[in-house]
Amino acid sequence: MKKIFLFLFLISVINLSAQEIIEPSPIKWYDIETAMELQKKVPKPILIDVYTDWCGWCKKMMKTTFSNSAIAGYINTNFYAVRLDAETKDTIVFKGKSYVSTGKTHELAIELLNKRMSYPTVVFIDKKNKITFPIPGYLKTKDIEPLLIYFAEDLTQSVNYQDYSLAYMFAHPQIYKEDLAKVPVENKLDTTGVVNWLTFEEAMELNEKEPRMFFVRTYVDWCYSCKTMNTITYSNPVIASILNDKFYAIDFNAAYQKDIKIKDRTFKSTGKGNPHELATVLLKSQFVFPSNVFLNEKFEIITTVPGYNSSKQIEPILNFFESNSYENTKYQDFYKTFKPEIK
Numbered sequence: 001m002k003k004i005f006l007f008l009f010l011i012s013v014i015n016l017s018a019q020e021i022i023e024p025s026p027i028k029w030y031d032i033e034t035a036m037e038l039q040k041k042v043p044k045p046i047l048i049d050v051y052t053d054w055c056g057w058c059k060k061m062m063k064t065t066f067s068n069s070a071i072a073g074y075i076n077t078n079f080y081a082v083r084l085d086a087e088t089k090d091t092i093v094f095k096g097k098s099y100v101s102t103g104k105t106h107e108l109a110i111e112l113l114n115k116r117m118s119y120p121t122v123v124f125i126d127k128k129n130k131i132t133f134p135i136p137g138y139l140k141t142k143d144i145e146p147l148l149i150y151f152a153e154d155l156t157q158s159v160n161y162q163d164y165s166l167a168y169m170f171a172h173p174q175i176y177k178e179d180l181a182k183v184p185v186e187n188k189l190d191t192t193g194v195v196n197w198l199t200f201e202e203a204m205e206l207n208e209k210e211p212r213m214f215f216v217r218t219y220v221d222w223c224y225s226c227k228t229m230n231t232i233t234y235s236n237p238v239i240a241s242i243l244n245d246k247f248y249a250i251d252f253n254a255a256y257q258k259d260i261k262i263k264d265r266t267f268k269s270t271g272k273g274n275p276h277e278l279a280t281v282l283l284k285s286q287f288v289f290p291s292n293v294f295l296n297e298k299f300e301i302i303t304t305v306p307g308y309n310s311s312k313q314i315e316p317i318l319n320f321f322e323s324n325s326y327e328n329t330k331y332q333d334f335y336k337t338f339k340p341e342i343k
Contacts, residue, residue: 020068020069020070021063021064021067021068021069022067022069022072023063023067024062024067025062025063025066025067025072026067026069026072026073026076027066027072027075027076027081028076028081029081029082029083030080030081030082031082031092032046032048032082032084032092032094032108033092033093033094035080035081035082036094036095038080039080039125039127039129043127044078044079044080044127045078045079045080045124045125045126045127045151045152046079046080046081046082046124046125047075047079047080047081047082047122047123047124047148047151048082048083048084048112048122048123048124048125049061049062049066049081049082049083049084049120049122050084050086050109050112050113050119050120050121050122050123050134051083051084051085051086051119051120052085052086052087052119053085053087055119055120057119057120057137057138058119058120060138061120061138061139064140064141065138065139065140065141065143065144068141070141071141071144071145071148074148074152075148078148078152079148079151079152084106084108084109084112085106086105086106086109086113086117086119087101087104087105087106087109088101088106089101090106092106092108094108095129099111105117112131112134113134113136114134116134116136118136118137119136120136120137120138120139121134121135121136121137122134122135122139122144122147123135124147124151126151126154126156127154132151132156135147142175142176142179145168146161146164146165146168146169147161147165149168149224149225150164150165150225153223153224153225153308154307155225155307155308157307158307158308158309158313159307159308159309159310159313163310163312164225164228164308164310166183166187166189167189167228167229167232167233167310168228169183170189170191170231170232171227171228171231171232189232189236189311190236190237191231191232191235191236192235192237193234193235193236193237193238193239193240193241194235194240195234195235195239195240195243195244195249196243196244196249197217197249197250197251198248198249198250198251199250199251200250200252200260200262200278201260201261201262203248203249203250204262204263204299206248207248207297207299211297212246212247212248212297213246213247213248213294213295213296213297213302213321213322214247214248214250214293214294214295214296214297214299215243215247215248215249215250215292215293215294215318216250216252216282216292216293216294216295217229217230217234217249217250217251217252217290217292218252218254218279218282218283218289218290218291218292218293219252219253219254219289219290219291220253220254220255220289221253221255223289223290225289225290225308226289226290226308228308229290229308229309230290232310232311233309233310233311233314236311236342238311238315238341238342239311239314239315239318239342242315242318242319242322243318246318246322247318247322252278252279252282253276254275254276254279254283254287254289255272255273255274255275255276255279256269256276256278256279257269257272260276260278262278262299263299267281275287282301282304283304284304286304286306288306288307290306290307290308291304291305291306291307292304292305292309292314292317293305294321302321302326303326305317311342312340312342315340315341315342316334316335316338316340317331319338320334320335320338
């Protein structure tokens with residue numbers, strides 16, 4: 001597990017905003033059959049670039065977006081990349097079924113694109129072999145960045161793409177200045193809230209005088225969705241108010257390099273690129289980032305909520321625990337009657 005954690009730590013050097021162009025594209029492209037076999041051995045999502053030889057925008061995307069050194073590096077690290085000529089004459093075996101050319105368009109391209117033939121189109125297949133919605137059209141670097149992170153960090157189960165991409169843009173206002181100017185007023189995100197984030201030691205000292213529940217946001221530097229959640233989700237004034245008034249909110253980098261003392265126990269750093277001993281305890285060796293950990297006043301773990309959450313998603317969760325409803329109510333029942341402040 002520590003080796004996996006170290007590998008993920010190393011990819012933090014990727015800077016998706018880098019603009020160096022390398023031709024030909026430095027992406028390692030596979031055929032789809034090879035990618036599917038590789039996925040069985042080492043699970044990664046598959047990115048499929050569906051193109052045609054006559055498509056000018058396909059060629060431009062290959063010379064720009066896919067030749068961007070940062071984008072290519074991120075794709076090579078986190079995906080198996082496939083190029084599929086929608087007009088190939090080859091027979092392709094996909095998920096045990098043979099696909100052939102119809103004379104003009106290949107059967108597999110028709111299936112992957114849901115019969116909506118537009119080029120270029122990017123299709124993602126997640127680690128569980130589920131084909132996701134196709135994204136048609138030429139994608140600039142700034143267009144593909146949030147898509148790559150969304151699928152690489154398995155956000156499909158925790159947040160819809162529209163909500164995540166909006167938050168991502170608000171987290172990078174200089175890159176998306178023009179896009180943000182087009183966002184309707186009612187959809188703009190309020191990030192004026194400020195959370196009084198504490199260290200474990202500070203929180204424990206305050207808890208001795210006034211016992212409260214603890215909330216621990218747990219993240220690592222290589223996790224891009226963590227950065228978005230840290231910047232946007234917790235900065236909503238409603239969320240910030242709940243965290244400041246009802247919890248001791250603790251900021252915790254799971255790769256922290258110093259020892260942490262809690263009560264009579266000292267939790268050790270295990271070295272650069274490895275999870276902190278306290279992270280291993282809090283997350284029970286299930287290193288999913290971001291994760292939020294709830295603990296009672298005695299610093300006993302109540303539960304861990306893994307995955308990215310928007311402000312709207314986390315508001316009922318925070319209320320569920322701060323009201324102690326978790327003690328005698330199922331979350332689904334609590335949620336049915338919950339009246340959110342965030343619209």
